[in-house]
Amino acid sequence: MPNETSTPAPRLQQFIAQLSDTIARSADEAALLAGATPLLQALVAHDDWLPQALAQPHPAHYQQFLLHADPAGRFSVVSFVWGPGQGTPIHDHTVWGLIGMLRGTEEGQHFARDAEGRWRPEGPPQALHPGEVQAVSPSVGDVHRVRNLLADQVSISIHVYGADIGKVQRHVFTEDGGVKPFVSGYANVTP
Numbered sequence: 001m002p003n004e005t006s007t008p009a010p011r012l013q014q015f016i017a018q019l020s021d022t023i024a025r026s027a028d029e030a031a032l033l034a035g036a037t038p039l040l041q042a043l044v045a046h047d048d049w050l051p052q053a054l055a056q057p058h059p060a061h062y063q064q065f066l067l068h069a070d071p072a073g074r075f076s077v078v079s080f081v082w083g084p085g086q087g088t089p090i091h092d093h094t095v096w097g098l099i100g101m102l103r104g105t106e107e108g109q110h111f112a113r114d115a116e117g118r119w120r121p122e123g124p125p126q127a128l129h130p131g132e133v134q135a136v137s138p139s140v141g142d143v144h145r146v147r148n149l150l151a152d153q154v155s156i157s158i159h160v161y162g163a164d165i166g167k168v169q170r171h172v173f174t175e176d177g178g179v180k181p182f183v184s185g186y187a188n189v190t191p
């Protein structure tokens with residue numbers, strides 16, 4: 001575990017404790033997402049707690065820092081740091097996830113397969129602003145593409161997933177239907 005996560009900031013510590021309780025008492029994913037969304041909204045309502053070391057952009061690609069891995073493997077909390085103009089390919093998660101915008105602005109575009117198996121944008125792109133939270137999961141829509149909407153600033157979102165997401169086998173897709181397996185890992189954890 002990285003040193004920065006051994007004594008998390010009080011806001012993050014409170015979030016982790018409340019999320020842990022919410023997961024323990026949620027009967028299903030819908031209840032869990034409904035209970036966890038306001039907790040993440042409260043966490044990203046204040047941009048004063050993320051250590052600088054876990055907010056660093058990489059010049060060539062976006063990067064993810066592990067903030068907390070639940071000892072029981074039920075969830076992980078990650079900072080997702082976008083350099084100016086950086087974005088993801090089309091990808092899935094395979095588990096529930098919540099994205100809370102902490103700093104800057106990102107844009108998410110959901111995708112769905114057409115009859116020929118190609119991925120097509122589903123609905124309009126959605127901008128996420130500080131304090132706002134969106135959900136992904138196989139049941140609410142799991143395939144999307146995300147980018148930093150700001151061409152000249154770093155953007156940071158805080159992600160929560162229903163697994164240790166850096167170890168999860170998932171997929172990158174091309175619009176023509178191609179699939180490539182990937183495991184995202186963490187910038188601050190040696191595999």
Ligand code: FE2
Pocket residue numbers: 091092093136144146
């Ligand atoms: Fe994603």
